[in-house]
Amino acid sequence: MDASLDLLLNAVISGLLLGGFYAAVSIGVAISFGMLDIVNIAHPGFILLGSYVAYFANTVLGMDPILAAVIALPAFYALGALVYQIYYIAFERRQDQSLGGLSFFFGLLFITEVGLVLIFGVDYRLVQARYIGPSLNLGWVELPLRLFVPFLVSMVMVVGLQLFLSRSFLGRAIEAVAQDQLALRLMAANPTRIKRVAFGLSFATAAIAGAILIIIQPVEPSIGREYIGRVFAICVLGGLGSFSGMVIAAVTLGVVESLTATFFGPSWAPAVSFGVLLVTLAVRPSGILGR
Amino acid sequence: MASSLTLANVDAGYGAVRVLEDVSLTVGAGETVALLGTNGNGKSTLMKSIMGIVRPSAGRITATIDDATHELVGRSTEEIVDLGIAFVPEGRRLFPKQTVTENLLLGAYRPTARSAIARNLDFCFETFPRLKERARQLAGSMSGGEQQMLALARALMSSPRILLIDEPSVGLAPLLVSRTIDKIKELKEGFNLTVLMAEQNFTQAVRIADRGYVIVHGRIAFEGESAEALNNNELIREFYLGA
Ligand SMILES: Nc1ncnc2c1ncn2[C@@H]1O[C@H](COP(=O)(O)OP(=O)(O)O)[C@@H](O)[C@H]1O
Ligand SMILES: [Mg+2]
Numbered sequence: 137m138d139a140s141l142d143l144l145l146n147a148v149i150s151g152l153l154l155g156g157f158y159a160a161v162s163i164g165v166a167i168s169f170g171m172l173d174i175v176n177i178a179h180p181g182f183i184l185l186g187s188y189v190a191y192f193a194n195t196v197l198g199m200d201p202i203l204a205a206v207i208a209l210p211a212f213y214a215l216g217a218l219v220y221q222i223y224y225i226a227f228e229r230r231q232d233q234s235l236g237g238l239s240f241f242f243g244l245l246f247i248t249e250v251g252l253v254l255i256f257g258v259d260y261r262l263v264q265a266r267y268i269g270p271s272l273n274l275g276w277v278e279l280p281l282r283l284f285v286p287f288l289v290s291m292v293m294v295v296g297l298q299l300f301l302s303r304s305f306l307g308r309a310i311e312a313v314a315q316d317q318l319a320l321r322l323m324a325a326n327p328t329r330i331k332r333v334a335f336g337l338s339f340a341t342a343a344i345a346g347a348i349l350i351i352i353q354p355v356e357p358s359i360g361r362e363y364i365g366r367v368f369a370i371c372v373l374g375g376l377g378s379f380s381g382m383v384i385a386a387v388t389l390g391v392v393e394s395l396t397a398t399f400f401g402p403s404w405a406p407a408v409s410f411g412v413l414l415v416t417l418a419v420r421p422s423g424i425l426g427r
Numbered sequence: 428m429a430s431s432l433t434l435a436n437v438d439a440g441y442g443a444v445r446v447l448e449d450v451s452l453t454v455g456a457g458e459t460v461a462l463l464g465t466n467g468n469g470k471s472t473l474m475k476s477i478m479g480i481v482r483p484s485a486g487r488i489t490a491t492i493d494d495a496t497h498e499l500v501g502r503s504t505e506e507i508v509d510l511g512i513a514f515v516p517e518g519r520r521l522f523p524k525q526t527v528t529e530n531l532l533l534g535a536y537r538p539t540a541r542s543a544i545a546r547n548l549d550f551c552f553e554t555f556p557r558l559k560e561r562a563r564q565l566a567g568s569m570s571g572g573e574q575q576m577l578a579l580a581r582a583l584m585s586s587p588r589i590l591l592i593d594e595p596s597v598g599l600a601p602l603l604v605s606r607t608i609d610k611i612k613e614l615k616e617g618f619n620l621t622v623l624m625a626e627q628n629f630t631q632a633v634r635i636a637d638r639g640y641v642i643v644h645g646r647i648a649f650e651g652e653s654a655e656a657l658n659n660n661e662l663i664r665e666f667y668l669g670a
Contacts, residue, residue, distance in 0.1 A: 305535070305541065308529060308532055312525055312529075315524055315525070316520055316521075316522060318504070318516075319516075319520035319521070321505045322478070322508055322582075323533050323536040324509040325533075326505050377524070427524040427565060
Protein backbone atom coordinates (compact mmCIF):
# COMPACT_ATOMS: atom_id res chain seq x y z
CA MET A 137 0.00 0.00 0.00
CA ASP A 138 1.09 3.55 -0.73
CA ALA A 139 3.00 4.95 2.28
CA SER A 140 1.11 8.24 2.50
CA LEU A 141 -2.26 6.51 2.14
CA ASP A 142 -1.22 4.21 4.95
CA LEU A 143 -0.31 7.24 7.03
CA LEU A 144 -3.64 8.87 6.25
CA LEU A 145 -5.59 5.76 7.19
CA ASN A 146 -3.78 5.37 10.47
CA ALA A 147 -4.24 9.05 11.27
CA VAL A 148 -7.99 8.76 10.64
CA ILE A 149 -8.29 5.64 12.78
CA SER A 150 -6.40 7.11 15.71
CA GLY A 151 -8.44 10.29 15.27
CA LEU A 152 -11.66 8.29 15.57
CA LEU A 153 -10.39 6.59 18.69
CA LEU A 154 -9.27 9.91 20.13
CA GLY A 155 -12.72 11.28 19.32
CA GLY A 156 -14.30 8.50 21.37
CA PHE A 157 -12.16 9.57 24.29
CA TYR A 158 -13.17 13.22 23.78
CA ALA A 159 -16.82 12.15 23.90
CA ALA A 160 -16.29 10.56 27.33
CA VAL A 161 -14.59 13.71 28.56
CA SER A 162 -17.30 15.97 27.11
CA ILE A 163 -20.45 14.09 28.05
CA GLY A 164 -20.48 15.43 31.60
CA VAL A 165 -20.33 18.98 30.28
CA ALA A 166 -22.93 18.12 27.63
CA ILE A 167 -25.25 17.37 30.55
CA SER A 168 -24.31 20.17 32.98
CA PHE A 169 -23.75 22.96 30.46
CA GLY A 170 -25.88 21.68 27.58
CA MET A 171 -28.94 20.56 29.54
CA LEU A 172 -28.81 22.30 32.92
CA ASP A 173 -27.24 25.65 31.95
CA ILE A 174 -24.59 25.13 34.62
CA VAL A 175 -21.19 26.37 33.51
CA ASN A 176 -19.25 23.61 35.21
CA ILE A 177 -15.69 24.51 34.28
CA ALA A 178 -14.49 22.26 37.12
CA HIS A 179 -15.48 19.11 35.21
CA PRO A 180 -11.94 18.43 33.91
CA GLY A 181 -10.79 18.63 37.53
CA PHE A 182 -13.41 16.02 38.51
CA ILE A 183 -12.13 13.86 35.65
CA LEU A 184 -8.65 14.07 37.15
CA LEU A 185 -10.14 12.98 40.45
CA GLY A 186 -11.45 9.96 38.54
CA SER A 187 -7.98 9.34 37.11
CA TYR A 188 -6.43 9.28 40.56
CA VAL A 189 -9.12 6.99 41.96
CA ALA A 190 -8.29 4.58 39.12
CA TYR A 191 -4.58 5.10 39.76
CA PHE A 192 -4.97 4.38 43.47
CA ALA A 193 -7.10 1.26 42.94
CA ASN A 194 -4.70 0.08 40.26
CA THR A 195 -1.39 0.56 42.08
CA VAL A 196 -2.51 -0.23 45.62
CA LEU A 197 -5.16 -2.90 45.02
CA GLY A 198 -4.06 -4.10 41.58
CA MET A 199 -7.54 -3.46 40.24
CA ASP A 200 -8.38 -2.81 36.60
CA PRO A 201 -8.77 0.99 36.16
CA ILE A 202 -12.12 0.72 34.37
CA LEU A 203 -13.51 -1.67 36.97
CA ALA A 204 -12.34 0.79 39.64
CA ALA A 205 -14.24 3.59 37.88
CA VAL A 206 -17.41 1.50 37.71
CA ILE A 207 -17.17 0.74 41.43
CA ALA A 208 -16.62 4.45 42.14
CA LEU A 209 -19.74 5.50 40.16
CA PRO A 210 -22.16 5.69 43.13
CA ALA A 211 -19.68 7.75 45.17
CA PHE A 212 -19.14 10.14 42.26
CA TYR A 213 -22.88 10.41 41.74
CA ALA A 214 -23.39 11.29 45.40
CA LEU A 215 -20.58 13.83 45.34
CA GLY A 216 -22.12 15.42 42.24
CA ALA A 217 -25.55 15.61 43.90
CA LEU A 218 -23.92 17.28 46.89
CA VAL A 219 -22.04 19.79 44.72
CA TYR A 220 -25.31 20.66 42.97
CA GLN A 221 -27.14 21.10 46.27
CA ILE A 222 -24.48 23.56 47.47
CA TYR A 223 -24.51 25.36 44.13
CA TYR A 224 -28.30 25.54 44.25
CA ILE A 225 -28.49 26.93 47.76
CA ALA A 226 -25.61 29.38 47.33
CA PHE A 227 -26.25 30.64 43.79
CA GLU A 228 -29.10 29.27 41.70
CA ARG A 229 -31.82 29.93 44.25
CA ARG A 230 -30.64 33.52 44.54
CA GLN A 231 -30.50 33.94 40.77
CA ASP A 232 -26.75 34.50 41.02
CA GLN A 233 -25.67 31.71 38.68
CA SER A 234 -23.63 33.56 36.11
CA LEU A 235 -20.75 35.18 37.93
CA GLY A 236 -21.16 33.62 41.36
CA GLY A 237 -21.58 30.16 39.84
CA LEU A 238 -18.57 30.56 37.61
CA SER A 239 -16.34 31.50 40.53
CA PHE A 240 -17.79 28.60 42.54
CA PHE A 241 -16.75 26.09 39.88
CA PHE A 242 -13.42 27.80 39.36
CA GLY A 243 -12.86 27.43 43.10
CA LEU A 244 -13.82 23.74 42.95
CA LEU A 245 -11.36 23.18 40.10
CA PHE A 246 -8.64 24.83 42.14
CA ILE A 247 -9.46 22.87 45.31
CA THR A 248 -9.55 19.58 43.40
CA GLU A 249 -6.18 20.26 41.80
CA VAL A 250 -4.52 21.36 45.02
CA GLY A 251 -6.01 18.39 46.86
CA LEU A 252 -4.61 16.00 44.26
CA VAL A 253 -1.20 17.68 44.38
CA LEU A 254 -1.13 17.38 48.17
CA ILE A 255 -2.04 13.70 48.11
CA PHE A 256 -0.31 12.45 44.97
CA GLY A 257 2.32 15.10 44.18
CA VAL A 258 3.01 16.72 40.83
CA ASP A 259 4.73 13.77 39.11
CA TYR A 260 3.09 12.04 36.17
CA ARG A 261 1.27 8.85 37.17
CA LEU A 262 0.17 5.92 35.08
CA VAL A 263 -1.72 2.62 35.37
CA GLN A 264 -1.08 -0.98 34.33
CA ALA A 265 -3.53 -3.13 32.42
CA ARG A 266 -3.30 -5.98 29.93
CA TYR A 267 -4.65 -3.82 27.11
CA ILE A 268 -2.02 -1.12 27.57
CA GLY A 269 0.72 -1.95 25.07
CA PRO A 270 -0.58 -4.50 22.53
CA SER A 271 -2.27 -3.62 19.28
CA LEU A 272 -4.89 -5.33 17.20
CA ASN A 273 -3.29 -5.81 13.78
CA LEU A 274 -5.97 -5.66 11.12
CA GLY A 275 -3.46 -5.99 8.26
CA TRP A 276 -3.79 -2.56 6.77
CA VAL A 277 -4.14 -0.77 10.08
CA GLU A 278 -2.88 -0.99 13.65
CA LEU A 279 -5.51 -0.66 16.40
CA PRO A 280 -3.75 0.14 19.68
CA LEU A 281 -5.83 -1.42 22.46
CA ARG A 282 -4.76 1.41 24.76
CA LEU A 283 -7.03 3.62 22.62
CA PHE A 284 -9.54 1.04 21.43
CA VAL A 285 -10.70 -0.15 24.87
CA PRO A 286 -11.36 3.43 26.09
CA PHE A 287 -13.21 4.08 22.82
CA LEU A 288 -15.53 1.15 23.44
CA VAL A 289 -16.10 2.08 27.09
CA SER A 290 -16.87 5.64 26.07
CA MET A 291 -19.39 4.55 23.46
CA VAL A 292 -21.14 2.22 25.93
CA MET A 293 -21.43 5.12 28.36
CA VAL A 294 -22.74 7.56 25.74
CA VAL A 295 -25.29 5.11 24.35
CA GLY A 296 -26.39 4.09 27.85
CA LEU A 297 -26.96 7.67 28.92
CA GLN A 298 -28.70 8.52 25.67
CA LEU A 299 -31.10 5.62 26.18
CA PHE A 300 -31.72 6.67 29.77
CA LEU A 301 -32.46 10.26 28.73
CA SER A 302 -34.76 9.42 25.86
CA ARG A 303 -36.55 6.40 27.32
CA SER A 304 -37.11 7.14 31.01
CA PHE A 305 -39.43 9.63 32.69
CA LEU A 306 -36.57 11.05 34.70
CA GLY A 307 -34.41 11.32 31.58
CA ARG A 308 -37.05 13.19 29.61
CA ALA A 309 -37.51 15.57 32.53
CA ILE A 310 -33.75 16.20 32.54
CA GLU A 311 -33.88 17.10 28.85
CA ALA A 312 -36.68 19.57 29.52
CA VAL A 313 -35.64 21.12 32.82
CA ALA A 314 -33.68 24.04 31.39
CA GLN A 315 -36.51 25.05 29.07
CA ASP A 316 -39.24 25.83 31.58
CA GLN A 317 -39.14 24.96 35.26
CA LEU A 318 -42.70 26.01 36.01
CA ALA A 319 -43.93 23.83 33.15
CA LEU A 320 -41.99 20.94 34.63
CA ARG A 321 -43.66 21.53 38.01
CA LEU A 322 -46.98 21.35 36.20
CA MET A 323 -45.93 17.85 35.08
CA ALA A 324 -45.62 16.94 38.82
CA ALA A 325 -41.80 16.95 38.68
CA ASN A 326 -39.58 18.85 41.10
CA PRO A 327 -37.02 20.76 38.96
CA THR A 328 -34.42 20.97 41.73
CA ARG A 329 -34.51 17.25 42.25
CA ILE A 330 -34.30 16.64 38.49
CA LYS A 331 -31.26 18.89 38.25
CA ARG A 332 -29.63 17.24 41.23
CA VAL A 333 -29.99 13.81 39.66
CA ALA A 334 -28.70 15.11 36.32
CA PHE A 335 -25.72 16.81 37.89
CA GLY A 336 -24.96 13.65 39.86
CA LEU A 337 -24.95 11.71 36.59
CA SER A 338 -22.76 14.31 34.94
CA PHE A 339 -20.31 14.04 37.82
CA ALA A 340 -20.40 10.25 37.68
CA THR A 341 -19.25 10.28 34.06
CA ALA A 342 -16.02 11.86 35.33
CA ALA A 343 -15.14 8.60 37.08
CA ILE A 344 -15.22 6.74 33.75
CA ALA A 345 -13.62 9.56 31.76
CA GLY A 346 -10.84 9.82 34.35
CA ALA A 347 -10.04 6.12 34.16
CA ILE A 348 -9.97 6.35 30.37
CA LEU A 349 -7.70 9.37 30.51
CA ILE A 350 -5.09 7.67 32.66
CA ILE A 351 -5.19 4.60 30.42
CA ILE A 352 -4.48 6.76 27.37
CA GLN A 353 -1.81 8.99 28.86
CA PRO A 354 0.09 9.57 32.11
CA VAL A 355 -1.56 12.31 34.20
CA GLU A 356 -0.56 15.01 36.66
CA PRO A 357 -3.09 17.08 38.64
CA SER A 358 -3.34 20.14 36.40
CA ILE A 359 -3.57 18.27 33.10
CA GLY A 360 -7.37 18.72 33.07
CA ARG A 361 -6.99 22.36 32.15
CA GLU A 362 -5.84 21.36 28.68
CA TYR A 363 -9.29 19.95 28.12
CA ILE A 364 -11.50 22.81 29.32
CA GLY A 365 -11.48 24.72 26.04
CA ARG A 366 -11.76 21.60 23.93
CA VAL A 367 -14.64 20.16 25.94
CA PHE A 368 -16.77 23.31 25.77
CA ALA A 369 -15.89 23.63 22.06
CA ILE A 370 -17.14 20.07 21.46
CA CYS A 371 -20.42 20.71 23.28
CA VAL A 372 -21.10 23.96 21.42
CA LEU A 373 -20.03 22.44 18.11
CA GLY A 374 -22.34 19.45 18.54
CA GLY A 375 -25.32 21.57 19.54
CA LEU A 376 -26.14 22.04 23.22
CA GLY A 377 -28.33 19.32 24.60
CA SER A 378 -27.62 16.82 21.83
CA PHE A 379 -25.53 13.76 22.65
CA SER A 380 -25.36 12.55 19.06
CA GLY A 381 -24.18 16.00 17.95
CA MET A 382 -21.61 15.97 20.74
CA VAL A 383 -20.26 12.57 19.60
CA ILE A 384 -20.07 13.73 15.97
CA ALA A 385 -18.24 16.88 17.11
CA ALA A 386 -15.86 14.90 19.35
CA VAL A 387 -15.00 12.47 16.56
CA THR A 388 -14.64 15.26 14.00
CA LEU A 389 -12.30 17.12 16.28
CA GLY A 390 -10.34 13.94 17.02
CA VAL A 391 -9.88 13.16 13.33
CA VAL A 392 -9.04 16.75 12.38
CA GLU A 393 -6.49 17.01 15.19
CA SER A 394 -4.96 13.67 14.33
CA LEU A 395 -4.66 14.55 10.62
CA THR A 396 -3.21 17.95 11.43
CA ALA A 397 -0.72 16.45 13.84
CA THR A 398 0.32 13.81 11.30
CA PHE A 399 0.73 16.07 8.30
CA PHE A 400 1.52 19.52 9.74
CA GLY A 401 2.84 18.84 13.24
CA PRO A 402 1.09 18.66 16.64
CA SER A 403 1.41 22.35 17.39
CA TRP A 404 -1.11 23.17 14.65
CA ALA A 405 -3.82 20.87 16.05
CA PRO A 406 -5.52 23.28 18.49
CA ALA A 407 -5.60 26.09 15.92
CA VAL A 408 -7.23 23.84 13.35
CA SER A 409 -9.82 22.48 15.79
CA PHE A 410 -10.91 25.95 16.87
CA GLY A 411 -10.98 26.90 13.19
CA VAL A 412 -13.45 24.06 12.64
CA LEU A 413 -15.52 25.35 15.56
CA LEU A 414 -15.67 28.90 14.19
CA VAL A 415 -16.55 27.80 10.66
CA THR A 416 -19.30 25.45 11.87
CA LEU A 417 -20.83 28.08 14.11
CA ALA A 418 -20.75 30.63 11.28
CA VAL A 419 -22.72 28.20 9.09
CA ARG A 420 -24.88 26.65 11.82
CA PRO A 421 -25.08 28.80 14.96
CA SER A 422 -27.01 26.13 16.88
CA GLY A 423 -24.27 23.54 16.30
CA ILE A 424 -24.31 20.35 14.25
CA LEU A 425 -27.47 18.84 15.75
CA GLY A 426 -28.74 21.67 17.97
CA ARG A 427 -32.50 22.04 18.21
CA MET B 428 -66.04 8.91 42.01
CA ALA B 429 -66.46 12.60 42.54
CA SER B 430 -63.91 15.38 42.31
CA SER B 431 -64.57 19.00 43.12
CA LEU B 432 -62.84 22.24 44.05
CA THR B 433 -63.70 24.93 46.59
CA LEU B 434 -62.19 28.34 47.34
CA ALA B 435 -63.35 30.04 50.53
CA ASN B 436 -62.59 33.71 51.24
CA VAL B 437 -59.26 33.70 49.41
CA ASP B 438 -57.01 36.77 49.38
CA ALA B 439 -53.94 36.63 47.17
CA GLY B 440 -51.51 38.88 45.34
CA TYR B 441 -47.92 39.65 44.50
CA GLY B 442 -45.83 41.05 47.33
CA ALA B 443 -47.65 44.06 48.71
CA VAL B 444 -50.06 44.18 45.77
CA ARG B 445 -53.29 42.46 46.62
CA VAL B 446 -55.13 41.12 43.60
CA LEU B 447 -57.79 38.71 44.87
CA GLU B 448 -60.09 39.82 47.66
CA ASP B 449 -62.36 37.48 49.51
CA VAL B 450 -62.88 35.14 46.58
CA SER B 451 -65.20 32.20 47.16
CA LEU B 452 -65.97 29.80 44.38
CA THR B 453 -66.90 26.17 43.88
CA VAL B 454 -66.61 23.78 41.01
CA GLY B 455 -68.87 20.83 41.65
CA ALA B 456 -68.17 17.26 40.63
CA GLY B 457 -68.41 16.86 36.87
CA GLU B 458 -69.18 20.53 36.25
CA THR B 459 -67.66 22.90 33.74
CA VAL B 460 -67.42 26.29 35.39
CA ALA B 461 -66.43 29.45 33.52
CA LEU B 462 -64.40 32.18 35.20
CA LEU B 463 -65.22 35.28 33.20
CA GLY B 464 -63.54 38.64 33.27
CA THR B 465 -61.67 41.05 31.05
CA ASN B 466 -57.91 41.55 31.13
CA GLY B 467 -56.23 42.24 34.47
CA ASN B 468 -59.14 41.32 36.74
CA GLY B 469 -57.40 38.41 38.43
CA LYS B 470 -58.39 35.26 36.52
CA SER B 471 -54.83 34.02 36.15
CA THR B 472 -53.98 34.95 39.73
CA LEU B 473 -56.91 32.85 40.92
CA MET B 474 -55.75 29.86 38.87
CA LYS B 475 -52.17 30.31 40.09
CA SER B 476 -53.41 30.39 43.69
CA ILE B 477 -55.14 27.05 43.23
CA MET B 478 -51.98 25.57 41.70
CA GLY B 479 -49.67 26.77 44.45
CA ILE B 480 -47.82 29.16 42.16
CA VAL B 481 -49.14 32.18 44.06
CA ARG B 482 -49.58 31.69 47.78
CA PRO B 483 -52.84 33.07 49.22
CA SER B 484 -52.49 35.33 52.25
CA ALA B 485 -55.89 34.29 53.59
CA GLY B 486 -58.65 31.81 52.94
CA ARG B 487 -58.84 28.12 52.17
CA ILE B 488 -58.60 26.14 48.98
CA THR B 489 -59.72 22.52 49.12
CA ALA B 490 -59.94 19.88 46.45
CA THR B 491 -61.84 16.65 46.68
CA ILE B 492 -60.27 14.06 44.45
CA ASP B 493 -62.09 10.76 44.13
CA ASP B 494 -63.88 11.43 47.42
CA ALA B 495 -60.72 12.31 49.40
CA THR B 496 -60.42 15.94 50.48
CA HIS B 497 -57.11 17.83 50.46
CA GLU B 498 -56.16 21.30 51.63
CA LEU B 499 -54.14 22.90 48.81
CA VAL B 500 -52.73 26.05 50.42
CA GLY B 501 -49.13 25.41 51.44
CA ARG B 502 -48.58 22.55 49.02
CA SER B 503 -46.07 22.81 46.20
CA THR B 504 -47.25 22.95 42.60
CA GLU B 505 -45.87 19.50 41.87
CA GLU B 506 -47.73 18.01 44.85
CA ILE B 507 -50.98 19.61 43.70
CA VAL B 508 -50.56 18.22 40.18
CA ASP B 509 -49.73 14.86 41.69
CA LEU B 510 -53.07 14.89 43.54
CA GLY B 511 -54.81 14.91 40.16
CA ILE B 512 -55.26 18.57 39.26
CA ALA B 513 -53.89 19.55 35.84
CA PHE B 514 -53.38 23.12 34.67
CA VAL B 515 -53.07 24.54 31.16
CA PRO B 516 -51.48 27.89 31.94
CA GLU B 517 -51.47 31.21 30.19
CA GLY B 518 -48.98 31.07 27.32
CA ARG B 519 -49.29 27.25 27.26
CA ARG B 520 -45.78 26.70 28.59
CA LEU B 521 -44.87 23.84 26.26
CA PHE B 522 -41.30 22.57 26.07
CA PRO B 523 -40.45 24.22 22.76
CA LYS B 524 -37.33 22.18 21.99
CA GLN B 525 -39.01 18.85 22.68
CA THR B 526 -41.13 17.04 20.12
CA VAL B 527 -44.90 16.66 20.37
CA THR B 528 -44.49 13.11 21.64
CA GLU B 529 -41.83 14.10 24.16
CA ASN B 530 -44.14 16.84 25.49
CA LEU B 531 -46.97 14.33 25.85
CA LEU B 532 -44.76 11.79 27.61
CA LEU B 533 -43.59 14.51 30.00
CA GLY B 534 -47.26 15.07 30.76
CA ALA B 535 -47.38 11.49 32.04
CA TYR B 536 -44.54 12.03 34.54
CA ARG B 537 -47.00 11.74 37.43
CA PRO B 538 -46.53 8.20 38.80
CA THR B 539 -50.27 7.37 38.76
CA ALA B 540 -50.45 8.38 35.09
CA ARG B 541 -47.65 6.10 33.93
CA SER B 542 -49.71 2.93 33.84
CA ALA B 543 -52.38 4.65 31.77
CA ILE B 544 -49.91 6.09 29.29
CA ALA B 545 -50.87 4.00 26.23
CA ARG B 546 -54.59 4.56 26.71
CA ASN B 547 -54.18 8.30 27.30
CA LEU B 548 -51.89 8.69 24.30
CA ASP B 549 -54.39 6.89 22.07
CA PHE B 550 -57.17 9.09 23.34
CA CYS B 551 -55.16 12.28 22.74
CA PHE B 552 -54.17 11.25 19.23
CA GLU B 553 -57.76 10.27 18.49
CA THR B 554 -59.10 13.59 19.75
CA PHE B 555 -56.34 15.60 18.06
CA PRO B 556 -55.32 13.74 14.87
CA ARG B 557 -53.13 16.70 13.99
CA LEU B 558 -50.88 15.90 16.95
CA LYS B 559 -50.38 12.40 15.66
CA GLU B 560 -49.35 13.74 12.25
CA ARG B 561 -46.94 16.11 13.95
CA ALA B 562 -45.70 13.63 16.54
CA ARG B 563 -42.02 14.19 15.75
CA GLN B 564 -42.18 17.93 15.21
CA LEU B 565 -40.69 20.29 17.79
CA ALA B 566 -43.45 21.92 19.85
CA GLY B 567 -41.95 25.38 19.39
CA SER B 568 -42.34 25.20 15.63
CA MET B 569 -46.09 24.56 15.61
CA SER B 570 -48.89 27.04 15.02
CA GLY B 571 -50.78 28.65 17.91
CA GLY B 572 -53.80 26.40 17.45
CA GLU B 573 -51.68 23.25 17.39
CA GLN B 574 -49.80 24.40 20.46
CA GLN B 575 -53.05 24.91 22.34
CA MET B 576 -54.14 21.39 21.41
CA LEU B 577 -50.81 20.02 22.56
CA ALA B 578 -51.07 21.93 25.84
CA LEU B 579 -54.52 20.44 26.48
CA ALA B 580 -53.42 16.96 25.49
CA ARG B 581 -50.29 17.17 27.63
CA ALA B 582 -52.38 18.16 30.66
CA LEU B 583 -54.63 15.15 30.10
CA MET B 584 -51.67 12.79 29.95
CA SER B 585 -51.41 13.19 33.73
CA SER B 586 -54.80 11.42 34.13
CA PRO B 587 -56.24 14.37 36.07
CA ARG B 588 -59.60 14.46 37.80
CA ILE B 589 -59.79 18.25 37.81
CA LEU B 590 -58.63 20.40 34.88
CA LEU B 591 -57.93 24.14 35.03
CA ILE B 592 -57.56 26.00 31.74
CA ASP B 593 -56.42 29.61 31.55
CA GLU B 594 -57.81 31.41 28.50
CA PRO B 595 -57.73 28.65 25.88
CA SER B 596 -58.94 31.08 23.20
CA VAL B 597 -56.10 33.58 23.51
CA GLY B 598 -54.24 34.20 20.26
CA LEU B 599 -56.39 31.87 18.18
CA ALA B 600 -58.30 32.68 15.00
CA PRO B 601 -62.10 32.83 15.58
CA LEU B 602 -62.76 29.52 13.83
CA LEU B 603 -60.13 27.81 15.95
CA VAL B 604 -61.58 29.28 19.12
CA SER B 605 -64.90 27.54 18.72
CA ARG B 606 -63.18 24.31 17.69
CA THR B 607 -60.93 24.44 20.77
CA ILE B 608 -63.89 25.05 23.05
CA ASP B 609 -65.69 22.08 21.49
CA LYS B 610 -62.62 19.94 22.09
CA ILE B 611 -62.57 20.92 25.74
CA LYS B 612 -66.13 19.67 26.06
CA GLU B 613 -65.19 16.46 24.29
CA LEU B 614 -62.16 15.89 26.55
CA LYS B 615 -64.17 16.68 29.64
CA GLU B 616 -66.70 14.03 28.73
CA GLY B 617 -64.11 11.49 27.58
CA PHE B 618 -62.07 11.78 30.79
CA ASN B 619 -65.01 12.46 33.09
CA LEU B 620 -63.39 15.67 34.33
CA THR B 621 -64.31 18.57 36.55
CA VAL B 622 -63.33 21.75 34.69
CA LEU B 623 -62.61 25.35 35.64
CA MET B 624 -61.95 27.53 32.61
CA ALA B 625 -60.92 31.19 32.64
CA GLU B 626 -62.06 33.08 29.57
CA GLN B 627 -62.51 36.56 28.18
CA ASN B 628 -64.46 35.20 25.26
CA PHE B 629 -67.83 35.15 26.97
CA THR B 630 -69.92 33.81 24.09
CA GLN B 631 -67.65 30.85 23.49
CA ALA B 632 -67.15 29.97 27.16
CA VAL B 633 -70.83 30.04 27.95
CA ARG B 634 -71.51 27.53 25.16
CA ILE B 635 -69.98 24.72 27.21
CA ALA B 636 -70.22 26.04 30.77
CA ASP B 637 -72.74 24.76 33.27
CA ARG B 638 -72.27 27.80 35.47
CA GLY B 639 -70.01 30.78 35.73
CA TYR B 640 -68.49 33.54 37.83
CA VAL B 641 -67.66 37.05 36.75
CA ILE B 642 -64.55 38.47 38.36
CA VAL B 643 -64.02 42.24 38.49
CA HIS B 644 -61.00 43.84 40.15
CA GLY B 645 -60.21 40.66 42.03
CA ARG B 646 -63.69 40.15 43.49
CA ILE B 647 -66.44 37.83 42.42
CA ALA B 648 -68.96 40.34 41.08
CA PHE B 649 -71.57 37.89 39.86
CA GLU B 650 -72.34 34.23 40.14
CA GLY B 651 -74.48 32.81 37.35
CA GLU B 652 -76.21 29.55 38.21
CA SER B 653 -76.82 28.73 34.56
CA ALA B 654 -75.74 29.80 31.10
CA GLU B 655 -78.99 31.81 30.76
CA ALA B 656 -78.41 33.62 33.99
CA LEU B 657 -75.01 34.64 32.65
CA ASN B 658 -76.46 35.69 29.32
CA ASN B 659 -78.99 37.95 30.98
CA ASN B 660 -76.66 39.55 33.51
CA GLU B 661 -76.21 43.32 33.58
CA LEU B 662 -72.45 43.20 34.17
CA ILE B 663 -71.94 40.91 31.26
CA ARG B 664 -74.07 43.05 29.02
CA GLU B 665 -71.96 45.99 30.06
CA PHE B 666 -68.56 44.35 29.68
CA TYR B 667 -69.04 41.95 26.84
CA LEU B 668 -72.07 42.66 24.83
CA GLY B 669 -71.65 46.45 24.78
CA ALA B 670 -75.27 47.06 25.78
N1 LIG C 1 -46.35 38.57 38.50
C1 LIG C 1 -47.09 39.67 38.85
N2 LIG C 1 -46.56 40.59 39.66
C2 LIG C 1 -47.28 41.69 40.01
N3 LIG C 1 -48.52 41.92 39.59
C3 LIG C 1 -49.11 41.03 38.77
C4 LIG C 1 -48.41 39.86 38.36
N4 LIG C 1 -49.23 39.15 37.55
C5 LIG C 1 -50.37 39.85 37.48
N5 LIG C 1 -50.32 40.98 38.21
C6 LIG C 1 -51.38 41.97 38.38
O1 LIG C 1 -52.48 41.33 38.93
C7 LIG C 1 -53.68 41.79 38.36
C8 LIG C 1 -54.47 40.62 37.84
O2 LIG C 1 -53.75 39.98 36.82
P1 LIG C 1 -54.16 38.59 36.22
O3 LIG C 1 -54.47 37.68 37.33
O4 LIG C 1 -53.12 38.18 35.27
O5 LIG C 1 -55.50 38.96 35.45
P2 LIG C 1 -56.22 38.25 34.22
O6 LIG C 1 -55.70 36.87 34.11
O7 LIG C 1 -57.67 38.33 34.56
O8 LIG C 1 -55.90 39.05 33.01
C9 LIG C 1 -53.28 42.79 37.27
O9 LIG C 1 -53.44 44.08 37.79
C10 LIG C 1 -51.84 42.50 37.03
O10 LIG C 1 -51.15 43.66 36.70
MG1 LIG D 1 -54.72 35.98 32.51
